[in-house]
Amino acid sequence: MTDLIRKGALFLMSEKCYDNYFLEHNFLDIPCFKALLSKGLGLAIIAGSVLVKVPQVLKILNSKSGEGINIVGVVLDLLAISFHLSYNFMHGYPFSAWGDSTFLAVQTVAIAVLVLYFNGRKLQSGLFLVGYIILMYVLNSGLTPMSALFTIQSCNIPILLVGKLSQAYTNFQAGSTGQLSAATVIMMFAGSVARIFTSIQETGDTMIIVTFVASTFANAVILAQLIYYWDKPPTGAVKGGKDGKAKKPKSKKDD
Numbered sequence: 001m002t003d004l005i006r007k008g009a010l011f012l013m014s015e016k017c018y019d020n021y022f023l024e025h026n027f028l029d030i031p032c033f034k035a036l037l038s039k040g041l042g043l044a045i046i047a048g049s050v051l052v053k054v055p056q057v058l059k060i061l062n063s064k065s066g067e068g069i070n071i072v073g074v075v076l077d078l079l080a081i082s083f084h085l086s087y088n089f090m091h092g093y094p095f096s097a098w099g100d101s102t103f104l105a106v107q108t109v110a111i112a113v114l115v116l117y118f119n120g121r122k123l124q125s126g127l128f129l130v131g132y133i134i135l136m137y138v139l140n141s142g143l144t145p146m147s148a149l150f151t152i153q154s155c156n157i158p159i160l161l162v163g164k165l166s167q168a169y170t171n172f173q174a175g176s177t178g179q180l181s182a183a184t185v186i187m188m189f190a191g192s193v194a195r196i197f198t199s200i201q202e203t204g205d206t207m208i209i210v211t212f213v214a215s216t217f218a219n220a221v222i223l224a225q226l227i228y229y230w231d232k233p234p235t236g237a238v239k240g241g242k243d244g245k246a247k248k249p250k251s252k253k254d255d
Contacts, residue, residue, distance in 0.1 A: 012039050038201030041194050042096030048187060049100035053107035055181040057114065066115030068178010070170040074115060076163025078108040078132070080156045084211065086139035087153040088203075090146060097202040100191065105136075153207055157214045164218030171225045175232065185226050189219040 009018050017032035060066055081104050088098035109132050116125035138144055144152075171177050177185075192215040199208045 012036060034201055038198045039096055042094075042099070042198045042202065045191050045194055045198070046096065046099040046103070048191065049103040052100075052187045052191065053104065053111060053181075053184050055183040056179075057107060057110050059179055059181050060111065060114045060118065063179060064118055065179060066118050068170065068174055068176060068180060069111070069115050070167045071112065071115050071119075073163045073167035073170070074108065074112045076159050076166070078105065078112055080160040080163060080211075080215075081105045081108055082132075082136060082139065083149075083152045083156050083159075084208070086136070086144070087149050088208070089140055090142075090144075090149055091205075093203050093205075097198055100195075150207075153211070156211050160211065160215055161218055164215075164222060168218075168221050168225060171222070171229065176229050177222075177226050180222070180226065182226055185219070185223050189216070189223045192216040192219050 006018065006022075009022065013021070013032065013036050017029065017035060020026045020029045020032050060069070081101050085098060085101035085105055088101070109129065113125045113129050116122075116128060139149070167180075171180070192212055195212045196209060196216065199205065199212055203209075
């Protein structure tokens, strides 16, 4: 039983921290506390990432529409997530520092395929999925040099900002956040904030830290729009139909 507890504890902390906590009973060790907090946050983020974009996927499936979702923004977001995943994986960083990218990539590619499909571009949706699988093989099989992965990761910040802010611009033009899921937007913002801390603790990689700072800013903009447009009808939605009566906007509380 003791060995089982020790193995479980060593999954979350180093041998030094294990000795501090369980043998010396030194619970005030700040570096060990920060490392344990970072590991716990990282694992919590990974667990949350399994479902973080599922509300968005379900909303598209239920409405059979990708209205209000900027496909360029989704694709750029997918590229940023995929490049981040490959950079971390090939560097050998702890899974707790980047594992959420795996689940986010799967869910984001699903969103892209669904938006294309429901926009009447069925062939393109299938080709997009095949092309993405090939890209991930090239990035994670050793075919791509580490120097190239570093360059790609450095491009992540502008890619991420353009992708997220293009969605923000689409929201601004429509006067609504359309089919964006409130649950997904909130969880993405919270996750990016937490990732700043875990990246500092577990990788110390300045490039990754700056990327998450940029991600937090972009997610904050979309979250602010979600709050601002919460009960406001989309532009043109207040105009009447044939009978001249105003149309009632769909509430985001349906999320």
